[in-house]
Amino acid sequence: MAKRKRKKVITPIYPYDPLENNHDVEGDVAPVAPRKKGAKKGAATKATPKTKAKAATKNTALKIKAAPISKIPPKKKASRGGNAFVACLALLTTACTVVFFVIAAGYMRELNTARGENDALRQMAAAMEAEVVPTYEVLRLSDILHVSAFDLMMSEINPDFVCWIRIEGTRIDYPVVRGRDNEQYLHLTFTGTYNAHGAVFMDYRNIGDFVPHIIIYGHHTRHGNMFSDLHRFLDGDFKRENPIITLIVNDRLVKYEIFSARRTDVNDPAFFLDFGEAGAFHDFVRATGAPPDALQILTLSTCVSAGDDDERVIVQGALRNT
Numbered sequence: 590m591a592k593r594k595r596k597k598v599i600t601p602i603y604p605y606d607p608l609e610n611n612h613d614v615e616g617d618v619a620p621v622a623p624r625k626k627g628a629k630k631g632a633a634t635k636a637t638p639k640t641k642a643k644a645a646t647k648n649t650a651l652k653i654k655a656a657p658i659s660k661i662p663p664k665k666k667a668s669r670g671g672n673a674f675v676a677c678l679a680l681l682t683t684a685c686t687v688v689f690f691v692i693a694a695g696y697m698r699e700l701n702t703a704r705g706e707n708d709a710l711r712q713m714a715a716a717m718e719a720e721v722v723p724t725y726e727v728l729r730l731s732d733i734l735h736v737s738a739f740d741l742m743m744s745e746i747n748p749d750f751v752c753w754i755r756i757e758g759t760r761i762d763y764p765v766v767r768g769r770d771n772e773q774y775l776h777l778t779f780t781g782t783y784n785a786h787g788a789v790f791m792d793y794r795n796i797g798d799f800v801p802h803i804i805i806y807g808h809h810t811r812h813g814n815m816f817s818d819l820h821r822f823l824d825g826d827f828k829r830e831n832p833i834i835t836l837i838v839n840d841r842l843v844k845y846e847i848f849s850a851r852r853t854d855v856n857d858p859a860f861f862l863d864f865g866e867a868g869a870f871h872d873f874v875r876a877t878g879a880p881p882d883a884l885q886i887l888t889l890s891t892c893v894s895a896g897d898d899d900e901r902v903i904v905q906g907a908l909r910n911t
Contacts, residue, residue, distance in 0.1 A: 758831035816891035822850035845906030
C-alpha cells in the first residue's frame, strides 16, 4: 500500500490581517516560530535567533503606519471689541492719508505760486539789466530812494523793496524787501501774498545812511527755492567757483567777495549790528575773518531744517576797497 504524502501546512507569521477593519499598527507584532520538522502538530515550537530575525524582517516589510487624522480647530468668533478696534484703526489711517494729501497739495500749490511770481519778477529784472552799471562803492541805504526805472517799477509793486540779490551759479535771484520787523515777510511773498516760502528780506535794523554790516534772510526749502542754495557754499570747491554776491540798487551793481560759509547758530557774532563805538567795525572785521580792507560786510542767513529754530547756515561777503 502506497504511503500517502502528508499535506504541508504553513503556519502564518501573523495570526490576523493587519489591514482588516482599518487597524493602525504601531510597533512590531511578536512572531510565531515555525514548527521543527518531525514535531507533533500543536506542539509548541521554540523560536530561535534565526527565526526571530527572519520574522522581524517580514514584519518590518509589512508594517503599516496609518496617517493621523488632522483635527481642524473651530474658528474663533471675533469679539465686538476687536471689530471696533479694527474699524477705528482703519478710520484713523484713512483720515491721516487724507490730511497728508491735503497738506501736500497745499504745499505744492504754494510752491508753484512762489515760483511763478519769482519767475515773473526775474523777467522784469532782466529787461532792465542793460542799464545797470558795476560799482565798487559801498551800498548806502540812502540810495534806496528808487530813482531808477527798475527801482521805481519794483517799489510800485511793493514799497518795502530795497534791492535785488543775485549769486551766479545758484538759483538765488530775488528782490529783497525790508519790513517793520524780521517776522513780517516770513510768510508773505514780495507781492504780499501769504505763502510758506515767504520773501527774501533785509534785517529791519539795517537803517540809516551807512550800514557797515548788512544781513539778508531767506528760507531753506525742500525744493531749492529762496536761500536753499546757501548750503552749497559749505563745499569749498563750490565756494571758490562762485565767489561773488551781487546786490543791484538804483542801476548799480555792488559786488561782495565771499570769504566765509559755515554752519552756526543764532548766537554767532556774525549777527552783530551794534557799531556805535569807535573801532567796532574793525573789531568785527577781524572777528569774522574778513579781508582787512573790507569796507562793508554782507551776511546771508538761512535755516538748517524745519525742526531746528536756532541753527543757521551763513555766507559772508566783503565789499573791498579795490
